[in-house]
Amino acid sequence: MKYLFVVQGEGRGHFTQALVMQERIRMRGDEIAAFLVGKSSARQLPDYFLNQATAPVIQFESPNFLPAAQNKRPGLWKSVFYNLLKLPVFISNMNFIRKQIKLYEPDIVLNFYELLTGLTYLFMPPSIPMVCIGHQYMFLHRKFRFPKKSPVELFFLKFFTRLTSMGADRRLALSFYPMGDDISRHIVVVPPLLRSEVTRLEPVKGDYILGYMLNSGYLSEISKWHEHNPEETLHFFWDKKDAAERLDISSTFSLFRINDKSFLKQMAGCKAYSTTAGFESVCEALYLQKxxxxxxxxxxxxxxxxxxxxxxxxxVSDNFDLSALLQSIAIYKPNTLFRRWVANADTLIFSELKEVYLSHKYPERKGLIWNYHA
Structure with a gap:
């Protein structure tokens, strides 16, 4: 089988999931034709992704959230207006995606939460089947439980997620735990995609707190805590443009430019982990029992x-309250079932991909399990 990947270029998780799928697809003797990556001018593609991608990486401009004041939370309405102004560019790039699908002629388009791919399949649908994969598709599951947050924000989150998967044959929802499939919405619940490097690590309890911050505005918050707690060793990763590989703020506080091998090594050796709640790194911490x-x-x-x-x-906290994290170490109980759930990922994911492929190659099969029209 031949795949074409389309990857949302915001954050670390989608890149990591794409690389994991690349490894497992190649182990089966299958092929990845290319990586199409939707990016913004505010982000650089991480070196680890560019170095490990074994197929051409083709970038295009895609909608994204703009940072709000202090470069912390994204500004919703600011982002909406900014992206509306760029609508002609995005329409052009939808046509670009369609042409790339036609050029490479894959058996399946695998979409890692890229919005323009869903819109392409909505307004100018290619004949190639699309499968969407990501934790976000759990948000469309009928039994998923949401926190008590703004109904407007939750509506837009679910609306955006639906748009990324318009026309998809399957929505593979990566989950922290098993849950029944939502057949009416064509959601299949599958385990997280963890890199083989993670599963080979032997965790040890170190003497430092590891952290990851996507937006550099959190630095002042963490630095302030460090001033009052200089005895605690902090290792934080960030993806600031042109940052040094390592920047020592003090003898016990260091900043590292994001690097997948270094990050995982330090994850295995930390005593606790602090992050802005991206799905991928939380799964890694769960697996390594941090x-x-x-x-x-x-x-x-x-x-x-x-x-x-x-x-x-x-x-969970509204801020980087590392004191609360330190206090939680004494009562932390590792989830020993999580590793068993992760071990089922290949079986569950590739059985769905095979079913999609066979359903399109042999149309008479379509409808034996699902007959889906987005």
């Missing part, structure tokens, strides 16, 4: 954090 402080930066991460609490990941 207590987590989750500081959601937007509504999607607020839902991630609420969901992760059910899996016993750690605690």
């Amino acid at each position: 207590p987590v402080l989750m500081v959601p930066a937007h509504i999607e991460q607020e839902c991630n954090a609420f969901d992760a609490l059910r899996a016993g990941a750690g605690i």
Whole structure:
């Protein structure tokens, strides 16, 4: 089988999931034709992704959230107006996506939550089947539980998620825990995609707190805590443009430019982990049995954090209260079932991909399980 990947270029999780799928697809002797990556001018593609991608990486401009004041939470309405002004560019790029699908002729388009792919399948649908994969598709599941947050924000989150998957044959919802499929919405619940490097690590309890912050505005908050607690060693990763590989703020506080190998090594050796509640790194911490402080930066991460609490990941806060994280270490209980759930990922995911492929190659099969029209 031949795949074409389309990846949302915001944050670390989608890139990591795409690389995991690349590894597992190639192990089966299948092919990835290319990576189409929707990016914004505010983000650089991480070196680890560019270095590990084994197929051409083709970038295009895609809608994104703009940081709000202090570069922390994204500004919703500011982002909406900004993206509306760029609508002609986005329409052009939808046509570009369609042409790339026609050029490469894959058997399946695998979409990692990229909005323009869903819109392409809505307004100018290609003949190639699309499968969408991401934790966000849990938000469309009838039995998913949401935190008590703004109904408007939750509506737009679910609306955006639907748009990314318009025309999809399957929505593969990555989940912290098993849950029944939502057949009426064509959602299949599957385990997280963890890199083989994670599953090979042997965790040890170190003497430092590891952290990851997507937006650099959190630096002042963490620095202030460090001033009052200089005895605690902090290792934080960030993705600031042109940042040094390592920047030592003090003898016990260091900032590292995002690097996947270094990050995982430090994850395995930390005593606790603090993050803005991205799904991927919380799963890695769960697997390595590290207590987590989750500081959601937007509504999607607020839902991630609420969901992760059910899996016993750690605690949630409105700020980087590392004191609370330190206190939680004593009462943390590892989720020993999580590793068993992760071990089922390949079986569940590739059985769905095979079914989609066979249903389109042999149309008479379509409808034996599902007869889906987005």
